[in-house]
Amino acid sequence: MIETIMVIVILGILAALTIPRFNSFYGIKLAGAMKSVVSDIRYVQQFAVSHHADSRIEFDTTANSYRACYCNEADGACASGSCTSGANWSAIPDPFTRSGLQINFTSDPQYRGIVIAGPNFEGTSALRFNWQGIPKNSGGTNLTGEGSVKFSYQGNSKTIYVAPATGRIRTQ
Numbered sequence: 001m002i003e004t005i006m007v008i009v010i011l012g013i014l015a016a017l018t019i020p021r022f023n024s025f026y027g028i029k030l031a032g033a034m035k036s037v038v039s040d041i042r043y044v045q046q047f048a049v050s051h052h053a054d055s056r057i058e059f060d061t062t063a064n065s066y067r068a069c070y071c072n073e074a075d076g077a078c079a080s081g082s083c084t085s086g087a088n089w090s091a092i093p094d095p096f097t098r099s100g101l102q103i104n105f106t107s108d109p110q111y112r113g114i115v116i117a118g119p120n121f122e123g124t125s126a127l128r129f130n131w132q133g134i135p136k137n138s139g140g141t142n143l144t145g146e147g148s149v150k151f152s153y154q155g156n157s158k159t160i161y162v163a164p165a166t167g168r169i170r171t172q
Contacts, residue, residue: 026154033111033151034158034171037066040101041127041160044068045167047092048129055092056128056138058083059119059149066116067102068092079140082126114153121147127162135167 041057047070048055054071069089071078078088091100105114119125126138127147135143143164150159161170 027156029111030114030151030153030156030158033105033114033153034160036103036111037149037151038160038169038171040066040068040103041162041169043095043101044092044127045129045133045135048131049133052131054078054128054130054140056083056089056126058126058138059116061116061119061125063104064106064114064116065102065104067100069100082138114151117150117152117157119149121149121162129167133167135162135164 044055044057047053047068051070055068056070057066057068059066067083069083069091071088072090073088081087081089083089083091091102093099094101103111105111105116119127121127121135122137122141122143122145124138127149128136128138128140130136130140135147137143137147143162145164147162147164148159150157152158159172161172162168163170
């Protein structure tokens with residue numbers, strides 16, 4: 001009987017010591033996701049420059065996901081449409097899987113639970129780059145102020161900012 005009580009007491013002490021440490025795990029998971037998203041944004045920008053084609057990354061807050069595509073028209077006639085609708089846009093291949101670059105934070109086992117909140121690129125939820133790597137909104141208008149997209153996980157949040165003209169990316 002005393003042994004059982006001692007085991008319960010020890011387990012209670014261990015639980016009290018380890019549960020607060022999960023908060024730091026949440027921050028680490030969010031930081032890892034931010035590095036992945038920043039890397040994907042830079043990849044889309046470099047894709048636009050190297051392929052001489054407008055490219056975009058679209059953030060979907062409803063599906064909690066993002067995907068990337070490029071303008072496949074030689075004349076660049078991609079003013080309308082999106083990665084999921086519009087004949088002028090084709091998926092950018094993921095450099096690792098060779099399938100279309102897209103991440104779904106609802107189903108991805110590594111980043112499950114991370115929430116995309118409030119992408120804002122001059123009033124749109126898509127960030128577009130022209131063949132020079134200059135950031136634009138989804139309609140093709142140059143950004144005049146910083147574009148941003150916010151992510152959160154278990155009470156922690158981080159925001160990715162994209163500078164106008166240069167496309168410099170920073171997180172905060």
